[in-house]
Amino acid sequence: MKLKIRYENEMQILELDSAATEQLWVSLSLEGEGLSQEEREQRIQDAFDEQYNRPEYNIWHRETRHIDPTPKRKRMDGRRGYIQADPDDAAFDIMDYLLTTTDAEKHEHNFEYQEVCEWVRRVLIKKPEWAEAFIAVRLDGVSVREYAARIGADENNITQKLKRAAQKLKENYKDRQI
Numbered sequence: 178m179k180l181k182i183r184y185e186n187e188m189q190i191l192e193l194d195s196a197a198t199e200q201l202w203v204s205l206s207l208e209g210e211g212l213s214q215e216e217r218e219q220r221i222q223d224a225f226d227e228q229y230n231r232p233e234y235n236i237w238h239r240e241t242r243h244i245d246p247t248p249k250r251k252r253m254d255g256r257r258g259y260i261q262a263d264p265d266d267a268a269f270d271i272m273d274y275l276l277t278t279t280d281a282e283k284h285e286h287n288f289e290y291q292e293v294c295e296w297v298r299r300v301l302i303k304k305p306e307w308a309e310a311f312i313a314v315r316l317d318g319v320s321v322r323e324y325a326a327r328i329g330a331d332e333n334n335i336t337q338k339l340k341r342a343a344q345k346l347k348e349n350y351k352d353r354q355i
Contacts, residue, residue, distance in 0.1 A: 178218045183230040201225075290316070297342075300349045307342040310335055315343075 178193045180201070193201065202217065205224045212220070294312055301308040313319045314335070321339070325332045 178221070180225060181222065181230070182225075188230075297346065300346055301342055304338075304342070304345075307338045307345070310338045311342040311346070314339060 178195075178198045180191045180193055181188050182191060183189075198218070198221065201221055205221060205228070207220055207224055209217070209220065293316065297311055297316075298305070298308045301311070310324060313324050314321055319327075321332055321335050325335045
C-alpha cells in the first residue's frame with residue numbers, strides 16, 4: 178500500500194507491506210468486513226488524512242499571510258512619524274532610543290512614592306485611617322467604592338475622610354522639608 182503523509186509543506190509517499198497495512202487498519206480503529214484490498218486502502222488513507230494530514234499549514238498561512246517575515250527598516254530621515262538619526266552616528270541604536278524606562282528610573286519612582294507615603298503618614302499621624310485612605314485612593318488609584326468595600330466602611334465615610342485628609346495635607350504642605 179502507498180500511504181500519503183503530509184510532512185511540513187509537502188506530501189510524501191510511504192510504501193507499506195501487508196502486515197503494516199493491517200496494523201494501521203487496527204490502530205486507526207477502522208471497521209468493515211468483506212472489503213476489497215483497494216477499498217481498505219482507500220478507507221485507511223481517508224482516515225489517516227482526517228486524523229493526521231490536516232492542512233494546518235494552509236490555515237496558518239491564510240491567517241498570517243500579511244505578516245512580513247522580513248520587516249523593512251523604518252525611515253529615519255526625520256519625516257513625520259519617523260525617528261531622525263544622524264547618519265554619521267554609528268553609536269545610534271534604535272532599540273536604545275525606544276527604551277523608555279530604566280531600572281534606575283523605576284527605583285527612583287519607587288523611592289519618591291515611599292517618601293510621599295511617609296510624609297502623608299507623618300502629617301496625619303493622629304489619624305492613620307485618613308492616611309491609609311488617602312494613600313490607597315489618591316496615590317494608588319483605588320476607587321472609593323473598592324476601598325470602602327475592602328475595609329467594610331461606608332463610601333460617604335471614606336469620601337469625608339479623604340476631604341479632611343486633603344485639607345490637613347494642604348495646610349502642612351508649605352511646612353514640608355525638601
